[in-house]
Amino acid sequence: MDRGAVDVLVVGAGPVGLTAAVELRRRGVYCRIVDRLPARLPYAKAVGIQPRTLELWDRAGIVGDVLDAAVPLRGQLAYVDGEEREPVRLALPPEVPYGFAALPQYETERILAASLARFGTGIERDTELVSFTQDEDGVTVLLTGRGGGEELRTRYLVGCDGAHSTVRKGLGLDFAGGAFPEEYMLADVEADWDLPYGYAVRAVRHGADGEIDDLLVCVPLPGPGRYRMSMPVPPELSASAAPAAGDGVAHGLEGSRAPALADVQAALDRMAPRPVTASALRWSSVFRISHRIVDRYASGRVFVAGDAAHIHPPTGAQGMNTGIQDAWNLAWKLALAVGGSAHPGLLASYDAERRPVGEEVVGRTVRHARQAAGAGDGRTAALLREAQLLVGYPDSPVVLRPAPGEAGGSGPGPGERAPDCGGLAGELPAYPLRLHDLLRDREHVLLVYTDGAWDAYVPRLAALTGGSPAGRLTAYAVLTEGGTAPAGATPMPVYRDARGEFALRYGVRAPTAFVVRPDGYLGARLCPPTAEGLAGYLAGVFA
Numbered sequence: 001m002d003r004g005a006v007d008v009l010v011v012g013a014g015p016v017g018l019t020a021a022v023e024l025r026r027r028g029v030y031c032r033i034v035d036r037l038p039a040r041l042p043y044a045k046a047v048g049i050q051p052r053t054l055e056l057w058d059r060a061g062i063v064g065d066v067l068d069a070a071v072p073l074r075g076q077l078a079y080v081d082g083e084e085r086e087p088v089r090l091a092l093p094p095e096v097p098y099g100f101a102a103l104p105q106y107e108t109e110r111i112l113a114a115s116l117a118r119f120g121t122g123i124e125r126d127t128e129l130v131s132f133t134q135d136e137d138g139v140t141v142l143l144t145g146r147g148g149g150e151e152l153r154t155r156y157l158v159g160c161d162g163a164h165s166t167v168r169k170g171l172g173l174d175f176a177g178g179a180f181p182e183e184y185m186l187a188d189v190e191a192d193w194d195l196p197y198g199y200a201v202r203a204v205r206h207g208a209d210g211e212i213d214d215l216l217v218c219v220p221l222p223g224p225g226r227y228r229m230s231m232p233v234p235p236e237l238s239a240s241a242a243p244a245a246g247d248g249v250a251h252g253l254e255g256s257r258a259p260a261l262a263d264v265q266a267a268l269d270r271m272a273p274r275p276v277t278a279s280a281l282r283w284s285s286v287f288r289i290s291h292r293i294v295d296r297y298a299s300g301r302v303f304v305a306g307d308a309a310h311i312h313p314p315t316g317a318q319g320m321n322t323g324i325q326d327a328w329n330l331a332w333k334l335a336l337a338v339g340g341s342a343h344p345g346l347l348a349s350y351d352a353e354r355r356p357v358g359e360e361v362v363g364r365t366v367r368h369a370r371q372a373a374g375a376g377d378g379r380t381a382a383l384l385r386e387a388q389l390l391v392g393y394p395d396s397p398v399v400l401r402p403a404p405g406e407a408g409g410s411g412p413g414p415g416e417r418a419p420d421c422g423g424l425a426g427e428l429p430a431y432p433l434r435l436h437d438l439l440r441d442r443e444h445v446l447l448v449y450t451d452g453a454w455d456a457y458v459p460r461l462a463a464l465t466g467g468s469p470a471g472r473l474t475a476y477a478v479l480t481e482g483g484t485a486p487a488g489a490t491p492m493p494v495y496r497d498a499r500g501e502f503a504l505r506y507g508v509r510a511p512t513a514f515v516v517r518p519d520g521y522l523g524a525r526l527c528p529p530t531a532e533g534l535a536g537y538l539a540g541v542f543a
Contacts, residue, residue: 016306016323017160018112023331025119048317052388054098074198165308177292216271313369411507423499451483462491
């Protein structure tokens with residue numbers, strides 16, 4: 001590898017590519033990010049922000065910027081054939097730290113780009129990937145931009161370049177699926193109705209055959225009365241006979257056909273639950289939908305994420321959030337690989353963990369898009385799934401499955417999300433902490449829950465943390481509700497489970513150790529918390 005080579009080249013500067021670049025730079029990886037567009041597009045596009053994505057942004061230290069710019073999504077008002085149905089309220093359990101939010105995509109990109117700039121890295125605009133070849137040591141890339149062509153050598157290439165991905169095509173990946181025949185209008189407008197703040201609107205009308213023949217979906221955006229609205233394309237704007245893109249994928253915005261404010265108003269006159277006037281049209285477009293997924297997320301040193309790997313209906317605001325989590329999953333593993341600390345099988349776990357998630361999301365959103373119901377499911381389990389809080393990797397090759405008899409309780413197991421909890425009391429903080437406060441800006445975190453068995457477990461486990469590669473394992477001891485640490489210095493910071501929330505959320509009833517991965521999932525649950533068990537997990541992740 002040449003001395004001046006790039007560790008990772010990220011292609012595509014949408015939310016997924018920016019997430020990959022931020023997470024790589026946050027871990028000290030030298031990367032470049034290129035995008036063929038000359039500037040960020042001023043389109044709302046993907047607007048739903050899931051609670052799981054907010055948890056990740058909390059861990060990266062940028063959630064405050066998002067909360068300042070976003071608006072809450074409190075629920076959905078539903079109307080079927082002119083009749084109001086029971087609203088869906090997006091109420092999550094109290095232990096979930098964030099709710100649902102709405103934020104225009106260009107604002108998401110602005111916040112992520114500002115975070116990336118703090119690491120001294122900017123987006124290289126007007127720069128397009130032309131081709132690439134890879135070998136055992138790296139990838140040779142040909143770029144073209146304002147200054148002409150450039151041949152670049154990079155250790156890894158990550159394609160976040162959308163539904164018509166050049167990286168995906170260069171790998172020759174199968175992108176199986178189909179397309180919906182319907183076309184939709186998208187518009188960013190203001191509406192003068194007096195509907196409750198923070199609620200989306202979904203109105204459907206059925207034809208004589210029982211199928212949906214008209215639809216209106218309005219998602220609130222920051223700003224008084226502002227919504228991103230979608231509705232069927234009127235016949236005069238339809239281009240159903242128009243060919244798909246050169247790769248046969250009909251998906252995304254078609255900027256050549258921009259509906260007018262009158263087109264939006266006509267749909268509101270037909271479908272709005274009460275009289276309303278639309279104004280202040282910021283942008284509009286026609287949108288077509290495919291549902292496809294690649295046969296693998298990686299080949300050698302080249303990876304795909306986001307729309308380059310999976311596309312599907314926008315039902316439930318799953319697409320961008322799924323792509324962001326693709327990028328996060330891949331970035332921490334690439335960082336270890338670049339630093340020479342990764343187990344040889346770690347990068348392969350990206351496909352093993354994320355492709356099943358993509359398959360489930362594509363299947364679920366297609367089913368929901370074809371349902372005739374006017375409202376979503378407000379049950380807690382359904383909301384947790386929509387919030388992406390139930391995504392997990394229990395079958396991953398890089399999580400440590402408990403041996404028989406080692407489950408150690410009823411809480412989350414290896415591969416499941418590490419839930420938050422409150423009421424952690426330390427010696428220095430004068431206020432109770434959340435568990436996610438301890439995870440913020442950390443890589444792997446070891447949590448040792450114990451009390452009377454302190455001497456039996458804590459010193460031996462602490463001894464292993466000092467030898468982790470580049471200090472990438474932070475350790476904390478969590479004591480039972482009334483527990484106390486031994487007098488004198490302790491080998492790891494100690495927090496007391498003052499309200500018993502940790503024991504409740506993690507289902508512990510005996511001394512147990514948990515390893516929380518950089519992406520907030522449990523890599524191991526060890527009961528009893530032995531040094532041998534911890535070493536076994538670390539050996540499957542680190543070189």
